[in-house]
Amino acid sequence: MSDAAAIHVTRRLPDSVEARMRELFDTRLNATDTPMTRTELAVAMKTADVLVPTVTDKIDRELIEEAGDRLKLIANFGNGVDHIDVAAAVAKGITVTNTPGVLTEDIADMTLAMILAMPRRLAEGVRIIPDAHDWPGWSPTWMLGRRLSGKQLGIVGMGRIGQAVARRARAFGLAVHYHNRKPVAKRIEQAIGATYWESLDQMLARVDVVTLHTPHTPATYHLLSARRLKLLKPDAYLVNTARGEIIDEDALIARLENNELAGAALDVFEGEPRIDPRWVKLAKQGKVLLMPHMGSATIESRVDMGEKVIVNIRTFLDNHRPPDRVLPSML
Incomplete structure (x- = not known):
C-alpha cells in the first residue's frame, strides 16, 4: 500500500489536520460534519484503504465483515475504541489504532x-x-x-x-x-x-x-x-x-x-x-x-489527535507497526 491510498475521514477535523492529510494522502473529507449514516459508512469501508472514524461512528462486526478487501487500517480519531469491534477487525486482517495520551x-x-x-x-x-x-x-x-x-x-x-x-x-x-x-x-x-x-x-x-x-x-x-x-x-x-x-x-x-x-x-x-x-x-x-461531551474539546488536543492519526497512517503505509495499535487483549 502506498501514500496514494484512499483515506476516508468521517467527520470534520481541524483545518491544519485536514490540510496536512490532503497533502500527504488521497483524502476524502466530510465537509458537512454531519455524522455518517450506516449506509454511508458501509460504502466508505468498501472503497477506502484507511478509515478515520470518531466516537460517533459505530463500527460493528457486521460492517467490518462487509467491508471491502481494500480496507486495511481503521485509524480512530480518539482514545476510546468502544465504538469499534476491534476483535472483528483484527480477525479480518484490519489494523486498529487510536490516539492515546493527548487528552x-x-x-x-x-x-x-x-x-x-x-x-x-x-x-x-x-x-x-x-x-x-x-x-x-x-x-x-x-x-x-x-x-x-x-x-x-x-x-x-x-x-x-x-x-x-x-x-x-x-x-x-x-x-x-x-x-x-x-x-x-x-x-x-x-x-x-x-x-x-x-x-x-x-x-x-x-x-x-x-x-x-x-x-x-x-x-x-x-x-x-x-x-x-x-x-x-x-x-x-x-x-x-x-x-x-x-x-x-x-x-x-x-x-x-x-x-x-x-x-x-x-x-x-x-x-x-x-x-x-x-x-x-x-x-x-x-x-x-x-455538559455536552466536551471534556477533551480544546484546539490543542484536537490538533494533537490529528497528528497522531497521521503518524499512525504514515507508519502503517510504510509497512511498519503503527505506534498506537490497539489489540483485543488490551481492552
Whole structure:
C-alpha cells in the first residue's frame, strides 16, 4: 500500500489536520460534519484503504465483515475504541489504532472543574443574574454549597487521566483514594498521595466525591450499577467524564429524584447524543450539571489527535507497526 491510498475521514477535523492529510494522502473529507449514516459508512469501508472514524461512528462486526478487501487500517480519531469491534477487525486482517495520551490534561482539567462546580453550585449561580429581574442581593443562608477541602475523593481507574486528576485534587485539599484492577507503582502512589482500595464497593461507601476514568468495555458496562450506587453516601457527588455506559443511568436518576445523592456532574451519557429528558428536569432543579461531551474539546488536543492519526497512517503505509495499535487483549 502506498501514500496514494484512499483515506476516508468521517467527520470534520481541524483545518491544519485536514490540510496536512490532503497533502500527504488521497483524502476524502466530510465537509458537512454531519455524522455518517450506516449506509454511508458501509460504502466508505468498501472503497477506502484507511478509515478515520470518531466516537460517533459505530463500527460493528457486521460492517467490518462487509467491508471491502481494500480496507486495511481503521485509524480512530480518539482514545476510546468502544465504538469499534476491534476483535472483528483484527480477525479480518484490519489494523486498529487510536490516539492515546493527548487528552489527559484537558480531561483532567474539565474533571476538576466539574468536581468544583457541583458542591459550590456554580451552574445554579451563573443562571441567577441573567434570569433574575430583581436579585435580592447577598444573604448569609442563600445558595449555600459545600467546602471541597478536606473531603475524600474516590477515583475509579488510575490510568493517565486518573493520575492527572489526583495531582490536581491534592492542590484543592482533597484526600485521594482510588480503585484500579491493580495498584499503581508505589512511587506513583506516594507522589500523588493516593490510597488504593482493592474493593470498589468499600471505597464507594467511604468517599465524598466519585470520579470515573475507566474505558467502556464489557467488564465496565454499568460498573456503577444500581447496587453500587446505593453504596454512595447521601451527601456524595458523582462525576463522569469517561463514558456514559459505565453508569446505570436509570438507577442514578432514581437516586437523584429521591434525594438519595447530593448531585452528579456528567459530560457523557448512555446512547448520546440522545439525552433522557429526566436529566434536563434534574438540571433545572440544580441536582445535576450536564455538559455536552466536551471534556477533551480544546484546539490543542484536537490538533494533537490529528497528528497522531497521521503518524499512525504514515507508519502503517510504510509497512511498519503503527505506534498506537490497539489489540483485543488490551481492552
